[in-house]
Amino acid sequence: MLPDDNRIIDVRFDEQGLLLRQTDGRVLALPIADTSPLHKATPEQRREWVLTEDGRGMNWPALWPLAPDGMVSVWAIEQDALYEHALARLQQVHRDLSALPPDERELVALWRMEAGINNGGFMQFFCNWGEETCHLAIEALGRVGAQGTRQCLNDMLNVAAHYGETEEMVSLSDLPGMLPPDERDRPYALDQAFWKYPESLAKAVVRHYAPRVASHTG
Template sequence: MTSFSDISSALRIERVTLGADSLQLTLANGSEHNQPYRMHSVLEKATDVQRTQWVLVDGGCGIAWPALVPPDEVGLINTLDLAWEASYDAAMALLKQADWQLEALPSREQDLCALWRLEADMNNGGFLQFFGNWGEANCRIAMAALQKMGAHQALAIVQRQRDIVQRLEDDPRMQSMQDIYGLLTEAESDELDELDHAFWAYPDRLAPLGLACYGWGDMASPVPERG
């Protein structure tokens, strides 16, 4: 596992070049990354002068525009997040090549694909969407990956949600995942909702933990179609 210090040092922003349609980040490891303004509505709508008013945050890995967006510790664009997304994209591209057969991939790529599915579905519709779409096997891989990364708070959230759903597995009324919504008690539904919100707050910042554990892909790679 690579240390966070090594990761942040390699991905620190050394130079920002503003173009007509995008900005280019030159990183400490010598790599370059173009970020189109259209990916961030505030930058797309900003004037040329406003775009020049950036500051570095997060140890030089994040870039913020305080006049456009209230700054936080991560920034509007962060190279740690971009590198983590690139790791996901590379793994998902391999999954597509394997005809979406997760078990056909090496364990590292299985972990990354399971984590991508967890993050994507949790952020879109919550745990029940994730578990309903991908099932027990994918959930188990994602949880093991969170443990491996040291994302203990995120793991505890997902584990508790899994425990709530597991109660219903032996219920004869449950014939499909769609039945779960009617079988949950009101208290269980409320707890699942609270846990979804807790996950969305990202008590563990997954990008640096994931990069230290799994490394990263080419940040300039195109995003593959996802199934």
């Protein structure tokens, strides 16, 4: 079954969290975080959910604004599973990224990109993982068709090229000051553009990699 065909057909709550039954018979069990509006919602409010257009996400309009893929999204859950698989394989090869097959290398690079930029911005990602991983993530974004995110990351890398002009050891917070004056706001602007997610990256990643990983492991 292709990812797009596997929809949510039943939703239940239990003491642990949320249970989503899908077309293929699988049930996804999701804990509800203490910070989630669902944690404090009444039973009546919890029942007031609506499915996204593709049937693979859920929104609660009375609790928070509608999200295209849903505030609970099967796309995001399946993307996380792909990332976890790739990271587990990386551990098995003693963190030697070059020892992984191409699909798994790209998934690791995409995970590093999202984790790094969402946690501390592009420069945190770049300083933690370097130019090679950045280029690998750019290639992967092109492969999955996430052209808006790819352009954003490519622009970030072009800005980072200015930082290679000095051999001084500086802290991450000092790096923007090393740019020309008219470029100093550029890193934050690009981070903001990335955080808006120009397209559904989870959907693009799952559509491209899920069938490929399944064919390798099945």
